[in-house]
Amino acid sequence: MILAHLDVVPAPPEGWDVPPFSGEERDGYIYGRGTLDDKSCVIGVLQALELMLKRGYKPKRSFYIGLGHDEEVSGHNGAMKIVERLQSRGVKLLFVLDEGLAVLDGVIQGVKRPVALIGTTEKGSITLNLTVNQPPGHSSMPPEETSIGILSAAVSRLERNPLPNMFGVGPEASMFEQLAGEFAFPLNVMMANLWLFSPIISRVLERTPSSNAIVRTTTAITIFNAGVKSNVIPRMARATVNFRIHPGQTVTEVLDIVRNTISDERVEISVLNSFDPLPISPFDESNFGYQTLQRTIHSVFSAAPVAPGVCIGNTDSRHFVNLTDSIYRFSPFKMKSEDLSR
Numbered sequence: 001m002i003l004a005h006l007d008v009v010p011a012p013p014e015g016w017d018v019p020p021f022s023g024e025e026r027d028g029y030i031y032g033r034g035t036l037d038d039k040s041c042v043i044g045v046l047q048a049l050e051l052m053l054k055r056g057y058k059p060k061r062s063f064y065i066g067l068g069h070d071e072e073v074s075g076h077n078g079a080m081k082i083v084e085r086l087q088s089r090g091v092k093l094l095f096v097l098d099e100g101l102a103v104l105d106g107v108i109q110g111v112k113r114p115v116a117l118i119g120t121t122e123k124g125s126i127t128l129n130l131t132v133n134q135p136p137g138h139s140s141m142p143p144e145e146t147s148i149g150i151l152s153a154a155v156s157r158l159e160r161n162p163l164p165n166m167f168g169v170g171p172e173a174s175m176f177e178q179l180a181g182e183f184a185f186p187l188n189v190m191m192a193n194l195w196l197f198s199p200i201i202s203r204v205l206e207r208t209p210s211s212n213a214i215v216r217t218t219t220a221i222t223i224f225n226a227g228v229k230s231n232v233i234p235r236m237a238r239a240t241v242n243f244r245i246h247p248g249q250t251v252t253e254v255l256d257i258v259r260n261t262i263s264d265e266r267v268e269i270s271v272l273n274s275f276d277p278l279p280i281s282p283f284d285e286s287n288f289g290y291q292t293l294q295r296t297i298h299s300v301f302s303a304a305p306v307a308p309g310v311c312i313g314n315t316d317s318r319h320f321v322n323l324t325d326s327i328y329r330f331s332p333f334k335m336k337s338e339d340l341s342r
């Protein structure tokens with residue numbers, strides 16, 4: 001089964017080089033909201049189908065295409081409905097291919113050649129609302145601590161105390177071991193001997209946001225709200241925090257650590273949504289899905305070695321775990337380090 005999604009996150013009008021829905025082509029890039037996530041995969045799938053039809057190609061086995069329309073808001077009415085329908089028909093899938101990792105070119109420090117990473121698992125996620133309620137008042141007679149001050153201190157504690165570096169206890173270690181030969185000396189020796197060098201490698205990896213994301217559960221403060229008037233101390237302050245959970249941890253473990261870190265009963269913690277990291281799909285030599293994907297990647301990006309990786313973002317494919325144990329996340333494009341913020 002091949003998945004992609006049509007929806008995009010909202011596009012605020014300001015801050016764009018070109019209008020966000022123009023799809024303008026400039027210097028070899030197509031600009032527009034959702035170009036990478038996930039129009040490129042949608043168009044890739046549709047163009048491939050068109051080409052196969054034109055050529056009269058007859059596939060050896062049947063396959064499904066699933067195009068979701070609400071991936072960015074968890075896929076409840078798209079991917080989940082597709083899964084329900086397939087389950088009601090008793091369908092089992094050999095493998096699922098969805099968006100995800102890509103051909104990384106200069107993204108992994110120390111690796112010269114572009115490398116294709118196939119996401120064989122996906123981080124979990126937990127989104128929390130932190131709410132503080134304190135008596136409101138006039139700004140001329142402020143109390144020692146306000147709802148805003150208490151919440152800010154809690155959020156700051158979360159940022160200053162990241163969750164532990166878990167490098168070595170998760171599947172990201174397999175990625176570095178498989179790519180060891182791509183690094184120059186002495187990194188190649190270190191990557192091939194993580195049993196000895198993982199304490200050093202783990203420290204290096206946490207220095208940049210993209211590699212930090214693969215060694216730990218990350219903490220991102222995404223919404224912060226309080227106050228409506230400059231001379232009124234508000235009753236309520238609220239922040240939303242999103243954690244992406246490392247494959248070596250669970251929702252329950254993260255929640256316990258967060259409660260201990262905040263350690264302030266005035267901060268009410270409520271869970272908006274959560275799910276554990278996804279199971280690791282097989283990537284051995286006998287696995288049809290992984291091998292098919294690897295062969296296909298080699299035929300298009302010939303210079304790129306292929307390795308399994310951890311998808312740091314979430315995808316619709318996570319809803320398919322009861323239909324197959326082989327779920328792969330790969331978007332067929334090259335990504336440079338400057339593209340990570342796009």
Ligand SMILES: CCCCCCCC/C=C\CCCCCCCC(=O)N[C@@H](CC(N)=O)C(=O)O
Binds near residue numbers: 071100109335
């Ligand atoms: C050693 C360095 C490794 C660096 C790895 C970084 C590679 C970054 C490459 C691709 C980014 C991965 C993006 C995956 C797709 C994300 C799709 C998405 O945005 N999903 C949303 C919505 C949802 N389904 O929850 C999300 O918030 O995750």
